[in-house]
Amino acid sequence: MNFKGNFRQLGTYDISELREKILTFTDEEWDAESWRQKHYDVHKYTHTISLIFDRDLRLKNPTTLPLYEEYKDLLAPIIKKIDNYYNKSLKYKRLQKKNGKAYPVRINFVKLDPKGGDIEEHVDNVFSLSHSHRVHIPIITNDNVEFHIGGELKNLKEGEIWEVNNRQLHSVVNNGDKFRVHLIVDWAIPGERCCCGQKADPQGQCSPTACEHTDHVLEPCDCY
Numbered sequence: 001m002n003f004k005g006n007f008r009q010l011g012t013y014d015i016s017e018l019r020e021k022i023l024t025f026t027d028e029e030w031d032a033e034s035w036r037q038k039h040y041d042v043h044k045y046t047h048t049i050s051l052i053f054d055r056d057l058r059l060k061n062p063t064t065l066p067l068y069e070e071y072k073d074l075l076a077p078i079i080k081k082i083d084n085y086y087n088k089s090l091k092y093k094r095l096q097k098k099n100g101k102a103y104p105v106r107i108n109f110v111k112l113d114p115k116g117g118d119i120e121e122h123v124d125n126v127f128s129l130s131h132s133h134r135v136h137i138p139i140i141t142n143d144n145v146e147f148h149i150g151g152e153l154k155n156l157k158e159g160e161i162w163e164v165n166n167r168q169l170h171s172v173v174n175n176g177d178k179f180r181v182h183l184i185v186d187w188a189i190p191g192e193r194c195c196c197g198q199k200a201d202p203q204g205q206c207s208p209t210a211c212e213h214t215d216h217v218l219e220p221c222d223c224y
Contacts, residue, residue: 001133002167002195002221006149010085010135010161015183018074019139019158022109022181025049030111045117051075051107059128059188062105075183079104081161082135082187092189099191105132106186109139111179118173121148123218124166127208130194130215133187134166142176150220156182167196167221195223 030047035055037043051068086092086102096102105128112119124130138145138156147154150168164170174180193206196214204210 001131001163001165001192002223003163003165004224006152006165006168006170007147007154008163010163011081012159013078013081013137013161015137015139015159018071018183021071021074022139025109036108042120042122045113046119047111047113049109051109052104053106053108057106057126057128059105059131062103068107075107078137078161078183079185082185085161086133086187086189092192095189095191102187102189104185105188106184108184109181110184111181112145112172112174114174114176114179116173116175117179119171121169121171123169123220125216125218127211127215128188129166129186130196130211131188131192131206133163133189135185135187136162136164137183137185138180139183140179140181142174142178142180144176145172145174145180147172167194169220196221199223 030049033048033050036048037046049067050065051071052062052064054063083102092102124134136156138158138160141156141158143155145155147156147164147170149165149170156162194211194214197204197206197211200214201210208215
């Protein structure tokens with residue numbers, strides 16, 4: 001989702017218990033699901049363990065995978081913090097009153113390789129990614145991980161909760177000696193329109209077909 005700025009912090013959370021659980025994952029578990037890194041070349045140095053995910057990158061009716069049940073109690077306070085942050089906005093309250101409650105449409109653990117493992121500069125240009133809020137929570141990281149968005153660089157710390165502007169050019173590099181793991185939550189608010197679609201067609205209806213000319217572009221958004 002595009003917003004005014006590149007990063008915005010939603011809060012913090014003690015992720016120590018979740019961190020200990022993730023450290024038990026084996027290489028075989030990290031490599032069991034390779035669709036994301038094979039389908040998207042920019043993610044070739046990443047490894048994904050999915051909790052809520054669909055390969056069609058839908059925005060509605062997400063699939064909850066079996067592993068989610070094991071982690072849902074640990075994740076519940078983080079999900080609550082995300083929900084509370086957006087519920088401070090009158091705009092989002094009105095959208096949910098009209099269209100239904102917000103929800104996580106995707107939840108993944110994503111590991112990035114060390115010693116130069118990178119995610120090359122790109123823009124997320126799929127309807128669902130343009131119309132959901134991409135939230136990153138570092139679980140395992142180091143001071144040498146660089147997150148670049150729109151020309152701005154940040155080193156996100158463990159337990160911080162950040163929304164990142166995935167409609168601007170962004171990239172990541174891990175120059176540390178150890179892998180990095182983020183919990184990535186895509187937060188969907190029913191009825192919310194991408195600002196680019198609003199600008200291009202203020203009175204139009206939002207759908208993958210109607211918004212194709214604004215969502216499927218490689219250039220950064222310029223609607224703010």
